Amino acid sequence: MTLKLYYDLMSQPSRAVYLFLKVANIPFESCTVKLRDGEHFEEAFKKINPIQKVPVIDDAGFKLTESVAILRYLVRSRNVADHWYSTDLQLQAKVDEYLEWQHLNTRLFCAMYFRHKFLEPMMFQRPVEEKKVARFQKEMEKCLGEIETIWLDNGNKKFITGPNISVADLLACCELEQPVMAGYDVFQKYPIIGAYRERVRKATGPHYEDAHKIVRIITHKFSGVPRDSKL
Numbered sequence: 270m271t272l273k274l275y276y277d278l279m280s281q282p283s284r285a286v287y288l289f290l291k292v293a294n295i296p297f298e299s300c301t302v303k304l305r306d307g308e309h310f311e312e313a314f315k316k317i318n319p320i321q322k323v324p325v326i327d328d329a330g331f332k333l334t335e336s337v338a339i340l341r342y343l344v345r346s347r348n349v350a351d352h353w354y355s356t357d358l359q360l361q362a363k364v365d366e367y368l369e370w371q372h373l374n375t376r377l378f379c380a381m382y383f384r385h386k387f388l389e390p391m392m393f394q395r396p397v398e399e400k401k402v403a404r405f406q407k408e409m410e411k412c413l414g415e416i417e418t419i420w421l422d423n424g425n426k427k428f429i430t431g432p433n434i435s436v437a438d439l440l441a442c443c444e445l446e447q448p449v450m451a452g453y454d455v456f457q458k459y460p461i462i463g464a465y466r467e468r469v470r471k472a473t474g475p476h477y478e479d480a481h482k483i484v485r486i487i488t489h490k491f492s493g494v495p496r497d498s499k500l
Contacts, residue, residue, distance in 0.1 A: 271296055271298045272296065272328050273297065274286065274287065274299060274325075275314070275323055275327070276301065276323050276324045278482065278483045281379075281380070281444050282323075282324055282336035282440070282443070283336070284481065285340070286324045286339050287480050288473060288476055288477065291473075291479065293343070293347065295343065309322060318332070326342075326343075328342075340354070352433040355435075360430065367437040368436075368440065374415070375416065375440075375441060375445065379444045381405045382405045382409045382448050383451045385397070386452070386453070387450055387451035409448065413458075417459055421461055423461065424465075427468060434472045434473075442465075442466055442470075442477075443480070443481075446484050
């Protein structure tokens with residue numbers, strides 16, 4: 270049976286899993302779940318994931334949620350290049366180190382900035398809560414500074430965990446793309462991160478832009494950046 274991926278490319282963890290499947294050449298059946306239409310709250314999807322979030326995979330009846338768990342499962346169950354999540358315990362631990370850190374840093378603050386600056390005001394037709402946005406922007410910028418100075422060692426490291434791309438980089442870049450839709454261009458404001466994103470994009474080929482097509486459309490629609498721009 271073909272692996273099924275339930276996802277929405279508006280979801281940054283969904284993009285990371287989708288991108289990995291594409292780059293690692295793992296066959297899968299696309300099962301899109303339109304978050305903007307509330308399809309994740311429907312009873313049919315609740316049977317797939319009672320938590321009612323994406324991404325989810327169904328591997329011949331084995332269902333798994335949470336992007337980090339999904340990525341770890343895929344590298345262990347499929348024949349993929351070792352650099353994605355190395356069998357070397359120390360290299361693997363360095364990937365895990367970022368995966369643990371990102372939950373309360375890159376993931377949290379990039380998402381909350383996007384949510385309060387753009388998503389909720391658009392969905393509920395209400396003014397932006399500027400004080401709340403400013404608080405999340407401050408935390409996000411602290412996080413972005415740490416990515417440049419610590420995780421990328423001021424540009425001396427090619428990828429998050431060293432010279433080779435890993436699943437940590439897919440998760441990192443997909444999160445870093447999120448504030449762009451709210452008008453905050455991470456990659457222009459933080460040139461070390463901008464150069465890093467270009468390395469990830471080059472390493473993942475055309476699949477990177479494929480995974481981020483909705484990001485580009487929304488950025489164009491609400492900020493005037495050309496739709497075919499790679500920012």
